[in-house]
Amino acid sequence: MSSFEIFQISDPHLSPARPQFVPNFEIARDLIDGFRPDLVVCTGDLTVEAPDRPAELEFARQALDSLRSPRKVIPGNHDVGDNPDAGHAPERPVCAEWLAAYERVFGDGRWVMREAAWTLIGLNAQLFNSGLPQEAAQLDWLADRLDGAAGPVAIFCHKPLFCEVPDETPALRPFFVPTATRPALVGLLRRADVRLFASGHVHQGRDRTQAGVRHVWAPPVSFVLPDAMQPRYGTKACGLVRYRFTPDALAVEMLYPEQLMSPAEDIVAQAYAA
Numbered sequence: 496m497s498s499f500e501i502f503q504i505s506d507p508h509l510s511p512a513r514p515q516f517v518p519n520f521e522i523a524r525d526l527i528d529g530f531r532p533d534l535v536v537c538t539g540d541l542t543v544e545a546p547d548r549p550a551e552l553e554f555a556r557q558a559l560d561s562l563r564s565p566r567k568v569i570p571g572n573h574d575v576g577d578n579p580d581a582g583h584a585p586e587r588p589v590c591a592e593w594l595a596a597y598e599r600v601f602g603d604g605r606w607v608m609r610e611a612a613w614t615l616i617g618l619n620a621q622l623f624n625s626g627l628p629q630e631a632a633q634l635d636w637l638a639d640r641l642d643g644a645a646g647p648v649a650i651f652c653h654k655p656l657f658c659e660v661p662d663e664t665p666a667l668r669p670f671f672v673p674t675a676t677r678p679a680l681v682g683l684l685r686r687a688d689v690r691l692f693a694s695g696h697v698h699q700g701r702d703r704t705q706a707g708v709r710h711v712w713a714p715p716v717s718f719v720l721p722d723a724m725q726p727r728y729g730t731k732a733c734g735l736v737r738y739r740f741t742p743d744a745l746a747v748e749m750l751y752p753e754q755l756m757s758p759a760e761d762i763v764a765q766a767y768a769a
C-alpha cells in the first residue's frame with residue numbers, strides 16, 4: 496500500500512463504573528467510522544483507573560473493538576500504573592501485576608508494523624525509569640527495530656518525549672518521559688530516520704517540529720483540565736489526529752470536532768473521586 500491513513504485517539508478513559516467519558520468515545524468512534532481509516536491507534540489511558548478496577552480493561556477493549564477499522568493500542572499510566580521520576584513518586588507505581596493484567600486483555604504493550612515504506616512503532620511509555628526487567632528489554636527491542644528500519648519511522652508513545660527541549664527544567668517532568676530516560680531514548684531515536692513522535696497523556700493538542708522530528712500531542716477524547724489544575728502547553732480541547740503516511744511524506748491534521756466537548760469540571764472530578 497503506497498498510502499496509509501491512521502487516526503490517533505488518546506486518553507478515552509473508559510470505565511463501566513465511571514462512565515462519564517463514554518459518550519465522548521462514542522462520538523469519536525462514529526466520526527472515525529465515517530472516514531474508515533486503515534488503522535486507529537489509541538495512545539493510552541484507555542481506562543479511568545484499571546489498577547483499582549481491572550474490569551475497565553475488558554470494557555475498554557470491547558469499546559475499541561467496536562471501531563470499524565483495525566486498531567492498535569499502547570498503555571498509559573491509568574492502565575498499568577505510572578513510572579517514577581526524580582521528585583515524582585507516583586501514587587500507583589507501574590508493576591508486574593498490572594502490566595500482566597493489561598497484557599492478558601490487549602497483548603504486548605509494544606508493537607511494530609510496516610506500512611507505506613514507514614516503520615510504525617508503539618512503545619510502552621510506562622516502563623521508562625521503572626526498573627522493571629521489561630524496561631531494558633523494551634529498549635533492546637527498540638534498538639533492533641530502529642536498526643532494521645529501512646525508511647522513515649513513526650513512534651507512538653503515551654507520554655511526549657519532552658515539553659520544550661530534552662534537558663529542560665525538572666519542574667516540567669511529570670507530564671513527559673522521565674528525564675533519566677531521555678538521553679538513552681533520544682540517542683536510540685537518532686539511529687534511524689525518526690520523523691514522528693506521537694503521544695497523548697497531557698490532554699492538550701500540539702504539533703511542533705523540532706530537529707527534524709514532528710512531535711504531535713494528540714488532544715484527549717475524554718476531557719481537558721482547567722488552567723488552575725494544569726499549565727497550558729498547547730490547545731485545551733477534545734479531539735483526535737489524522738495522519739496520511741506516504742513513502743516519503745507525512746500529512747498531519749489536528750481535528751477538534753465541535754461535537755466533542757469536554758465535560759464540565761464537576762463531572763470530570765466525579766470520575767476521579769475516591
Ligand SMILES: [Fe+2]
Binds near residue numbers: 696
Ligand atoms: Fe489521560
Ligand SMILES: [Fe+2]
Binds near residue numbers: 539540571572573
Ligand atoms: Fe496519562
